Amino acid sequence: DAGITQSPRHKVTETGTPVTLRCHQTENHRYMYWYRQDPGHGLRLIHYSYGVKDTDKGEVSDGYSVSRSKTEDFLLTLESATSSQTSVYFCAISEGGDRGGNYNEQFFGPGTRLTVL
Amino acid sequence: GNSVTQMEGPVTLSEEAFLTINCTYTATGYPSLFWYVQYPGEGLQLLLKATKADDKGSNKGFEATYRKETTSFHLEKGSVQVSDSAVYFCALSGSGDSSASKIIFGSGTRLSIRP
Numbered sequence: 001d002a003g004i005t006q007s008p009r010h011k012v013t014e015t016g017t018p019v020t021l022r023c024h025q026t027e028n029h030r031y032m033y034w035y036r037q038d039p040g041h042g043l044r045l046i047h048y049s050y051g052v053k054d055t056d057k058g059e060v061s062d063g064y065s066v067s068r069s070k071t072e073d074f075l076l077t078l079e080s081a082t083s084s085q086t087s088v089y090f091c092a093i094s095e096g097g098d099r100g101g102n103y104n105e106q107f108f109g110p111g112t113r114l115t116v117l
Numbered sequence: 118g119n120s121v122t123q124m125e126g127p128v129t130l131s132e133e134a135f136l137t138i139n140c141t142y143t144a145t146g147y148p149s150l151f152w153y154v155q156y157p158g159e160g161l162q163l164l165l166k167a168t169k170a171d172d173k174g175s176n177k178g179f180e181a182t183y184r185k186e187t188t189s190f191h192l193e194k195g196s197v198q199v200s201d202s203a204v205y206f207c208a209l210s211g212s213g214d215s216s217a218s219k220i221i222f223g224s225g226t227r228l229s230i231r232p
Binding site for chain 2: 031033040041042043044045048050058090092094104105106107108109110111
């Protein structure tokens with residue numbers, strides 16, 4: 001199994017508080033991703049990173065920020081949590097596509113269940 | 118833009134039944150196609166992949182063939198087991214530098230197998 005951990009695994013917080021989720025990898029993969037999973041929506045990309053200090057937005061980035069100061073860590077921050085951000089958050093890593101081919105296998109962490117009251 | 122459409126669930130089958138989960142896609146160029154599986158309480162795992170037209174991906178008795186003419190990548194298994202109960206996601210990774218780094222997921226199909 002790819003070495004990906006997420007912390008915390010569960011968190012309950014109140015509306016308006018800041019929350020930071022951490023993703024840690026031991027695979028030295030270049031790409032890291034944050035997704036949220038909600039019923040009926042599958043997985044939706046929040047932000048991703050293609051290197052240290054290099055990040056870009058996904059399809060549902062509003063209300064979220066990210067930082068990557070080291071290859072192995074990718075942080076997702078909710079500056080002021082809202083009830084609509086109650087979800088399960090998954091981190092994923094990848095070596096990236098376009099190495100002569102264009103496939104992009106991603107390896108997923110175990111997820112963080114966040115509840116915003 | 119790129120998109121994936123898969124059949125809605127839940128799908129309930131008896132053990133040893135034949136399984137098909139339909140998946141179609143919209144993409145420019147030559148995407149790579151994937152099926153991921155999510156067991157209860159876990160993250161997603163890659164089940165199989167195909168990177169070019171007419172490729173067949175296979176793993177654990179599951180198969181899917183990349184059909185460019187019908188833009189489809191249907192998942193099949195000849196005889197399902199209770200342990201196959203999970204949520205299955207069809208996904209694609211586009212061609213070109215930036216889109217090749219991202220995966221678009223379908224909404225998932227929940228499969229339940231009765232003993």
